[in-house]
Amino acid sequence: MDGAALHRSISCSPLACNRFLFSSPKLAPSFLPKSSVVAARRHHRLSNGSLSCRGLRRFSRLSAAPQSSSLRFGSRHFSSLSTRAVASPPTQPSPEIAGVQDEVAEKLGFEKVSEQFIGECKSKAVLFKHKKTGAEVMSVSNEDENKVFGIVFRTPPKDSTGIPHILEHSVLCGSRKYPLKEPFVELLKGSLHTFLNAFTYPDRTCYPVASTNTKDFYNLVDVYLDAVFFPKCIEDFQTFQQEGWHYELNNPSEDITYKGVVFNEMKGVYSQPDNILGRTAQQALFPDNTYGVDSGGDPNVIPNLTFEEFKEFHRKYYHPSNARIWFYGDDDPNERLRILSEYLNLFNESTAPEESKIAPQKLFSEPVRIVEKYPVGEGGDLKKRHMVCLNWLLSDKPLDLQTELELGFLDYLLLGTPASPLRKALLESGLGDAIVGGGIEDGLLQPQFSIGLKGVSEDDIQKVEELIMSTLEKLSAEGFDKYAVEASINTIEFSLRENNTGSFPRGLSLMLRSISKWIYDMDPFEPLKYEKPLMALKAKIAEEGSKAVFSPLIEKFILNNPHRVTIEMQPDPEKASCDEATEKEILEKVKASMTDEDLAELARATEELKLKQETPDPPEALRTVPSLSLHDIPKEPIQVPTEVGDISGVKVLQHDLFTNDVLYSEVVFDMSSLKQELLPLVPLFCQSLLEMGTKDLTFVQLNQLIGRKTGGISVYPFTSSMRGKENPCSQIIVRGKSMAGNAEDLFNLMNCVLQEVQFTDQQRFKQFVSQSKARMENRLRGSGHGIAAARMDAKLNVAGWISEQMGGISYLEFLQALEEKVDNNWNEISSSLEEIRKSLLSRKGCLVNMTGDGKTLANTEKFISKFLDLLPSHSPVETAIWNALLPSNSEAIVIPTQVNYVGRAANLYDTGYQLDGSAYVISKHISNTWLWDRVRVSGGAYGGFCDFDTHSGVFSFLSYRDPNLLKTLDVYNATGDFLRELEMDDDTLTKAIIGTIGDVDAYQLPDAKGYSSLLRYLLGITEEERQRRREEILSTSLKDFKEFADVIDAVKGKGVSVAVASPDDVEAANKERSNFFEVKKAL
């Protein structure tokens, strides 16, 4: 099998990993570049599922991704090639898509408002109104088996206490029909969901689920409906305390601390400079309406929230009258209404829709300037670490879709690719390291535009502002390059037709798009229909020229718009400790104000809460959560059609799958002959291939050519251990996609990128280095667990060591040194890049992977043959020896933060353990029970989980935004005992098995299927092995859990620990446990 492992490794696309990094891309591609999602300020419920893709394990392509992920809202999906990626549309339209019988709807209490066929997604969509409550329901029917349900409430907050966010967490902690601690976690454990999460936006809260199994789907829907309408949390103060905030006092003689999952999650968010910038900008742009406060919660304000306010918020807004409900997929539309009516009929109409209306922000008559501080570590040149960002509110009301589409194109033209003029001007100016601000953001009532730079010198702030304005003025006066316009049209059109939502269900992407207008009482159908506005725009460009379209937009919405907020962010090395001191002071005052009786009572309440958290749910409560049985589970793994052939002496894998006329292809080169010292240069080598240009083409021209002819090309390293082999698998993968008719262009361009690009542009290379450095620093703050995981891996196996060289702390250190070297020793770097190319490019050790329909595959063979014939045929010099590991000491990477990331890992294969499928079930169970309960629920961390890399044998524990350090390590060390004492009834075991199969069988769009099959081929995983692992998973018993206890004790005994943590916590830990951690400063 290894579906799970592969699933995990490939889900580490920028897209997936960023799901819980607030500083990053929106989830769903949409035809308007950013509609649907306001990623930066949205808060996700964290599921172990999403966390287990840890970004760094086989992450390296993140650092080599063609687009900068430093944009606040995102790598633009138009040109991004997510590895999970792509898809066929919900197959062919069916003339007889099941329809709702109007009389059935009527009988169930619904009236039909409107019905439309949406050609763009080949779906029939019907809008209903629930007569008694006014609840609106969009019922979308098509042939997509990946069914989606979502319920969305308008939840505008009045202050920054984080009510909507805390409520989002809390309603999933038990309900009327499902009276257990966390039904959400039970669903994570034991369902076949393809999506399960909840999001808080600045003005709405959204609860989506998805599954391909109809029975499972309706189970999920019922649990979610019961949760939002009848949650236990509104009567249970302890849930409010646990998810929101509470004072913790273990012993009257100790200090009082704040605890709470959201409290800690937001402390993490408030530790990240990009998030501070995004929030400051939003609040300054909207001083007068609900967007002027933080729906996620400001850690300084969260403790003002009372239980009464919390309950009242639920009563007011979580009401059918204030709900918008979405169904999508191939299930029976009558059944949807039947399920809903059971809930909705219990309510009467309320005034919520009036009370939850979002008032628009009036436009300023004068620009505003704001200076804000953000925390940095001590040392380093603080002068060069300022940020500056210009933000505009574009309009005093929502825009029509045509204008939004035009602004989306404008955004892509300005910033979408490295060759886009505004982005290029900023990065080439040398005034800063990386872009901040996400361009156009249209997920809220009124659209915004923001752009700026970080890593700016104090003296250059003014210059950055002037450069932004003058570049926009110039573009408005001169218009855009003809080829740039052509490339952007092709790229956007390709993306729309490909409709590649990656690991994200298509129906969810559509829902978020529709909701982004529907939530403001606008037409929910319109956002789904892109053909007409797209054609209109293309015609306008063809008739009047692009300048006539885009120049007025730049002038009206940006240059002549006085509603501009300039944010300057200053680095403050004292800020983190200051904030901590303030918090301590407040808590000391609280304690001083308490009598001895109060303190005793608080200690008792603390203990009571802990006890409750640690007491498992009774079996009868657990049984209320509906689940499938093992009979519902297919006995065989999902097969991907694969034919292994040969073209010009090179192995070619072909996957005959329906892809709606798109060809996906990967060309893989063996990296194993690369000299060790060249490894850290590989990510920059990959970026150079795509962004340096050739003798005949500037990089801008090359980039435009790729945009005009293909759906995108990316180049990145892939590294993994191989089970039972000493040498790791290490490759460079070149990925590309195009319409079938452009296959020849695709391979010509791949050849051009690989063979003709010249490594001569010193200035551009220097930018790559500073961008990469900025990105690594960002990752260190935002996903320290990934950095810690990579570091531990590097101490335990060679593949991990290689990855760390190309994306961990070692890589950051390499970049820091490289920055100087580019100035002093460019020739050496340039020839090293050439040397990497020489050592990689050879027909020997090359492999081609193709996914498309049979006809496309057959037609493409001749282009592949030509491509391969152009490759050098020399054999690579012998395999290089990379016998490097990092020392196996325990390390603390110290950064300015208020939360920690704590890891511990060991290689289980070193202890003689032989892989058995049960290990997948067991490690998932450990994450979902032991670690969830101890690290998250009672520990107060945002997340805690474990990961078993079955290729290397490395088993790691990790925590995420954790207030603790040593305490968390103690929890990890007690895992063996947890397993030894584990009691488990058959139901629970079955759920654990089904949940594991759900991971293994994760829903994949066709290109992702082809890609997974390629990775299995590279890692030597056979179909027989997949079948065997599946059988082992299905027959996992309690005995396996108990036996695993001794195996996992190796992590306690022989493991290494790495924490990314705050200086104070590390100091305290080293005092308590005589210098347990070796300290390393990173920022």
Ligand SMILES: [Zn+2]
């Ligand atoms: Zn949250």
